[in-house]
Amino acid sequence: MTGRLFVVGLGPGDYTMLTGQAQAALQAADVIIGYTGYVTWVEPLLDSQERLALPLTQETERARLAVERLLQGAVVCVISSGDAGIYGMASLIFEVLAQHGAEALLSNVVVIPGISAINACAALLGAPLGHDFAVISLSDLLTPWERIERRLAAAADADFVTVLLNPKSARRHWQYARAQDILAQRRVPTTPVGIVRNAYRPEQAIAITTVAAMGEAQVDMLTTVIVGNSQTRRFQTCMVTPRGYTLAEAR
Amino acid sequence: MTGRLFVVGLGPGDYTMLTGQAQAALQAADVIIGYTGYVTWVEPLLDSQERLALPLTQETERARLAVERLLQGAVVCVISSGDAGIYGMASLIFEVLAQHGAEALLSNVVVIPGISAINACAALLGAPLGHDFAVISLSDLLTPWERIERRLAAAADADFVTVLLNPKSARRHWQYARAQDILAQRRVPTTPVGIVRNAYRPEQAIAITTVAAMGEAQVDMLTTVIVGNSQTRRFQTCMVTPRGYTLAEAR
Numbered sequence: 001m002t003g004r005l006f007v008v009g010l011g012p013g014d015y016t017m018l019t020g021q022a023q024a025a026l027q028a029a030d031v032i033i034g035y036t037g038y039v040t041w042v043e044p045l046l047d048s049q050e051r052l053a054l055p056l057t058q059e060t061e062r063a064r065l066a067v068e069r070l071l072q073g074a075v076v077c078v079i080s081s082g083d084a085g086i087y088g089m090a091s092l093i094f095e096v097l098a099q100h101g102a103e104a105l106l107s108n109v110v111v112i113p114g115i116s117a118i119n120a121c122a123a124l125l126g127a128p129l130g131h132d133f134a135v136i137s138l139s140d141l142l143t144p145w146e147r148i149e150r151r152l153a154a155a156a157d158a159d160f161v162t163v164l165l166n167p168k169s170a171r172r173h174w175q176y177a178r179a180q181d182i183l184a185q186r187r188v189p190t191t192p193v194g195i196v197r198n199a200y201r202p203e204q205a206i207a208i209t210t211v212a213a214m215g216e217a218q219v220d221m222l223t224t225v226i227v228g229n230s231q232t233r234r235f236q237t238c239m240v241t242p243r244g245y246t247l248a249e250a251r
Numbered sequence: 252m253t254g255r256l257f258v259v260g261l262g263p264g265d266y267t268m269l270t271g272q273a274q275a276a277l278q279a280a281d282v283i284i285g286y287t288g289y290v291t292w293v294e295p296l297l298d299s300q301e302r303l304a305l306p307l308t309q310e311t312e313r314a315r316l317a318v319e320r321l322l323q324g325a326v327v328c329v330i331s332s333g334d335a336g337i338y339g340m341a342s343l344i345f346e347v348l349a350q351h352g353a354e355a356l357l358s359n360v361v362v363i364p365g366i367s368a369i370n371a372c373a374a375l376l377g378a379p380l381g382h383d384f385a386v387i388s389l390s391d392l393l394t395p396w397e398r399i400e401r402r403l404a405a406a407a408d409a410d411f412v413t414v415l416l417n418p419k420s421a422r423r424h425w426q427y428a429r430a431q432d433i434l435a436q437r438r439v440p441t442t443p444v445g446i447v448r449n450a451y452r453p454e455q456a457i458a459i460t461t462v463a464a465m466g467e468a469q470v471d472m473l474t475t476v477i478v479g480n481s482q483t484r485r486f487q488t489c490m491v492t493p494r495g496y497t498l499a500e501a502r
Contacts, residue, residue: 009370016271019366024267085373087494091381094491103487111378113370115270119260122336123364130342131394132402134385134411142495143382147410151383154409158402160385236354240345243338244393 002108003070004028007090009083009114010038014200015045017115025112029077033066038079049077063092067100070108083116087137087165117199118163121224124206125194126238128226133161138168138175145175152179156186161232161241164225180215183227187211192234194226195219208239253359254321255279258341260334260365261289265451266296268366276363280328284317289330300328314343318351321359334367338388338416368450369414372475375457376445377489379477384412389419389426396426403430407437412483412492415476427476431466434478438462443485445477446470459490 006025011017026032026042031050034042039053054062062078069076080088090111097105122129134155140148155162162183167176189212197205197220209217211227219225232241257276262268277283277293282301285293290304305313313329320327331339341362348356373380385406391399406413413434418427440463448456448471460468462478470476483492 011270014272016275017364019262019270020267021265083370083374085370085378086380087382088378090374090378091491091494094378094486094489095493098486098491106487106489111374113268113366113374115364115366116370119334119336119364119367119370123334123341123362127336127339127341127345127362129337131338132385132387132399134383134406136383144496147496148383151409151411154405154411155385158405159398160402160405235345235349236357238345238357240342240349242342242346245395245398 003073004075005066005070005093005109006077006112007084007093007109008077008079008112009085009088009116010042010079010081011115012117012120012200013041013081017120017200019112019114021112022114025077025110028075030074031069032077032079033062033069034079035062038081042079059089059092060096063089063096066093067096067102070105071100071102080114082120083114085111085113086116086118117165117224120199121194121196121226124196124199124204125208125226126235126240128161128194128228128232128239128241130241130243131161131229131231133163135163135165137165138179139166139172140175148175149178149182152182153186156183159229161229162227164227166221167219167223167225169221176219177215180211184211187227188230192228192232192239194239195223197223199224208234208237254324254326256317256321256327256329256344256360257363258329258335258339258344258360259331259363260336260339260367261293261330261332262366263368263371263451264292264332268371268451270363270365272363273365276328276361279326281325282320283328283330284313284320285330286313289332293330310340310343311347314340314347317344318347318353321356322351322353331365333371334365336362336364337367337369368416368475371450372445372447372477375447375450375455376459376477377486377491379412379445379479379483379490379492381492381494382412382480382482384414386414386416388416389430390417390423391426399426400429400433403433404437407434410480412480413478415478417472418470418474418476420472427470428466431462435462438478439481443479443483443490445490446474448474450475459485459488
């Protein structure tokens with residue numbers, strides 16, 4: 001009686017952006033564990049699987065439940081939006097497995113990648129990630145703010161395209177403005193900035209602005225912000241980072 | 252007679268990792284344009300669509316052909332492995348559109364995101380991308396090597412998990428060893444490094460090593476290397492980066 005645990009990325013929230021592998025894992029599961037909103041979202045894809053829906057903040061509880069069920073021999077599917085491995089549930093699952101000393105079960109755990117907010121928002125903006133990029137969450141709940149600032153400065157100084165996740169929340173107000181300050185000191189004011197809210201959902205909103213004006217945009221936990229590098233150009237409704245530097249620039 | 256141009260990411264090379272949206276675009280196309288290997292790979296998904304298969308190096312030619320066909324009113328599908336927007340064909344397509352002054356056609360161009368090598372390799376390694384990360388291509392064909400070195404140092408100094416793409420090719424031999432030098436100066440020698448070759452393909456190979464030993468690994472253009480940050484731990488066959496810093500570390 002050996003259980004399995006699938007950690008599944010559902011993508012941005014459009015059924016056509018699920019992979020076949022993710023759908024197969026949902027079908028194979030005895031029990032689906034996830035945030036209430038995502039469990040509701042996968043309903044049309046399920047048969048008689050048991051559902052365990054937990055509120056947004058209870059990530060650790062969800063991971064513990066999943067490992068418990070795995071240890072009992074169930075086929076478990078933990079669902080995340082986007083990619084479960086990118087700031088998702090996957091690392092938490094492995095931490096809980098380690099706490100349980102459940103090394104022997106590692107080969108029964110499969111992470112199924114999904115279309116992350118990064119991939120999704122880049123596609124909607126055109127091609128902002130055509131070259132090297134850095135991804136930084138502005139949430140300082142688990143990371144000291146000084147470290148986040150150092151990352152913002154380092155990424156801008158080294159000319160990375162920079163993806164900002166979790167720019168603001170109900171409780172975090174000033175971090176996004178501070179990030180803009182750091183970026184504006186290191187980028188030409190007209191550098192394109194793409195702002196995507198609710199990618200591939202009915203309320204989707206896409207805007208392209210500049211480093212100088214990015215502070216005026218409405219952003220929240222469902223918003224991804226992509227700040228161009230020195231080569232990124234705005235082309236009408238699109239934002240494009242070329243795959244390299246022009247020869248003149250290169251030497 | 253209005254054409255459409257889909258720029259489609261096929262994912263890592265396993266049919267179960269295609270999205271429904273990518274499959275729909277292939278079906279809707281009049282003509283499929285891509286590198287010979289990828290055109291062969293999508294054969295089982297096609298009906299009578301015209302195929303234009305070009306060798307690996309002719310990216311610009313593929314983009315030009317795609318825009319020509321779009322201007323003629325065809326429904327065109329340009330295919331890339333992974334995610335077409337991440338170091339893929341998408342930015343090249345927009346550059347060719349700009350050269351043609353084809354602004355009016357921008358709304359007919361749709362980038363369809365895919366599971367990139369980054370998502371795929373991270374999933375196979377466990378959860379190395381649980382926190383902020385930087386992605387750097389070691390190819391210096393279009394980017395001056397000094398700039399790549401600066402990015403490697405900046406990413407390591409700011410404690411980003413660092414994804415290295417295109418670590419070596421038939422013509423580029425020394426860049427990977429030089430990258431290791433830069434990383435080894437800035438990371439504890441035992442920092443976990445994940446190395447994935449041919450993700451989700453029959454010849455898939457996964458290894459976890461350390462910053463001190465990463466130079467000994469066989470790497471090539473089909474290999475992705477993920478170097479942990481200060482918090483990344485190896486857990487048996489997995490590599491896990493926690494979603495934050497422990498409280499002791501944070502203050």
